[in-house]
Amino acid sequence: MGPQQGTLPALLGSDAPQLAEGNAALDQLIASYPDHPLAVYALMVKGTNAGRHFLTLGKDGLDVRPADTDTSIEQLGVVVETTLDEGTDAGVDNITLNSTMRRLARAHARAGDLKQADLVLDQLVDTFRDKDVPPPVLATIAEQAETTRARLHDEGVTAPHTAPPATSPPA
Numbered sequence: 001m002g003p004q005q006g007t008l009p010a011l012l013g014s015d016a017p018q019l020a021e022g023n024a025a026l027d028q029l030i031a032s033y034p035d036h037p038l039a040v041y042a043l044m045v046k047g048t049n050a051g052r053h054f055l056t057l058g059k060d061g062l063d064v065r066p067a068d069t070d071t072s073i074e075q076l077g078v079v080v081e082t083t084l085d086e087g088t089d090a091g092v093d094n095i096t097l098n099s100t101m102r103r104l105a106r107a108h109a110r111a112g113d114l115k116q117a118d119l120v121l122d123q124l125v126d127t128f129r130d131k132d133v134p135p136p137v138l139a140t141i142a143e144q145a146e147t148t149r150a151r152l153h154d155e156g157v158t159a160p161h162t163a164p165p166a167t168s169p170p171a
Contacts, residue, residue, distance in 0.1 A: 002021075002022070002025070003022075004018075004019050004021050004022025004023075004025070005022045005025050005026065007019060007022060008022050008023065008026060008045050009041060009044075009045050012044075012045060012048040012049065013045045013046060013048050013049020013050070014049060014054070015049065015054040015056070015065055016056075023046075026042040026045060026046060027042075027046075029042045030042050030043060030046070035090070036090075037089065037090045037091075039090075040078070040079050040082050040083065040090050040091055040092060041092065043075045043076075043078050043079050044075075044076065044079045044092060044096065044100055046071075046075050047071065047072050047073075047074070047075030047076040047078075047079065047103075047107075048072070048076070048100075048103055050067070050068040050069075050071040050072040050075065051067055051068070051069060051071075051072030051073075051076070051103060051106070051107045051110070052067050053065065053066055053067050067110060069107050069108075069110045069111040070111070072103075072104075072107040073104065073107045073108060073111060076100055076103055076104040076107060077104060079091075079092060079100050080097070080100060080101055080104060080120075083097050083100075084127065094128070094131070094133075097127070098124065098128070098141055098144065101120055101121070101123070101124040101127075102121070102124065102144065102145070102148045104120050105117040105118075105120040105121050105124075105148055105149075105152065106148070106152065108120060109152040109155075114152060114153065117149075117152055118149060121145040121146075121148060121149050122145075124141065124145050125138075125141060125142050125145050128141045
């Protein structure tokens with residue numbers, strides 16, 4: 001681990017050339033040590049980054065790397081699956097699981113699959129209900145899931161975005 005590998009989780013990923021060595025290290029961790037408990041965090045960072053557009057301002061103007069929803073769904077899905085697998089100690093903490101599942105739902109919606117997005121949000125609430133979290137915490141999680149669902153349905157996301165809105169917050 002080095003400064004770049006520490007920066008990437010803080011940013012939830014980046015394509016910045018200044019962080020290329022850090023991304024290479026995360027890729028190596030995923031490829032060479034897929035069962036290591038830290039690999040799930042590398043997948044979360046890479047999957048989150050893949051699910052959003054990346055803008056680079058260069059000499060020739062603005063370059064847009066479009067979101068790769070397929071990669072995002074695949075990588076975030078592994079994070080969720082690994083975390084929910086009771087036969088392993090690997091996985092992310094509950095707060096990270098909550099945000100990762102909501103990101104996964106957004107990725108499914110961007111890929112045009114609102115039904116799967118809804119299923120992920122339902123699974124989110126069911127997962128924390130099964131964990132017997134305190135009722136006020138479960139109520140907050142359910143509210144977050146419903147807010148995410150409403151936004152996805154209000155936006156009518158049915159196809160991958162081709163360009164990010166000028167004022168959109170990060171995914």
